[in-house]
Amino acid sequence: MKLAGLVLLSAGWCSYLGGVLVMELVWRPVQAHIPPSQTGALCATMGRRYRWMALAALGVTAIGQLIAFGPPGFALAAGWGVLVALIVSMGLFVHPQSHARWAASAAPAQQARARQRRLGAIKVMGALLRIEVAVALLLAASLAPQLAHSPHL
């Protein structure tokens, strides 16, 4: 049973962390090579998929932790809480705003305001993603000793 928990914990956490790193180290630099309209289309689809993948991976990690080691300590639980809060806030609030469209018939002032909101959301999204990477890397450091236990030797 403990082995099952460990596998879930390792696989879930690695899936999550790898996804975050790909978003930051692969996807972000690639955006510079494609037109903004295509970036928008890709971001909209990828954001939806990534959100569910990340939440599922964190859920699997939490289940694995509970099975293998029982309830996590305060630091680990707080770290997970921060990550879930970041993903939910990006998914529910910032990401939809960064793809908001405005009616062509809207007044120029309204269009300008909507454009400003959109640009602001894109900036916030970038900042939140960076915070997510930092928290995930810190959390990995606290998980690593657990995963390299080897008490039998």
Added chain:
Amino acid sequence: MQVFASYLHLLAVAVYLGGSIAMEFVLGPAQKFIPPAQAQVVGQKSADRFLVLVWTALALFPISGMLLFFAIGAQHTSDFFGHSYGQTLFTMMMLWVVLVVNGTLITFVFRPKLAEKAGAGTTGAAMSDRMKQKELAATWISRITRADLAIALVVVLLGASLSYGNGLL
């Protein structure tokens, strides 16, 4: 030392396993929503960058694995490969070799075929032949990537069995 080695090992597995999942199930399907020419650019640029991460992870596996191995003192056990622990570790090493071979095939055989460009004087038949070769290369890359994902999951299972037991084999 053990904590540092296990952190590096965890990062390498995360980049390989999680990165492959994100590339396969997040970035890949999203490319259908943009024009094929742009999708090709996105695919090529992202694969170029991801392959750097993949090779870094593949290089980190044995380095961090060796550090971990010596940090936990496993090498002092007599008849190491005669026991379940050693056999599990040996299997993990063999699976790493398979991942390296697959990575070499993708990087040096199939991806160059995908990136080949037709010359100005290419005939229709040659062009059609080239397209077929590209499709075949793309199919093989997809197959190998999925096989690598399955192998990486098995490696995680074996690694977990080494952390809190004597291995699975």
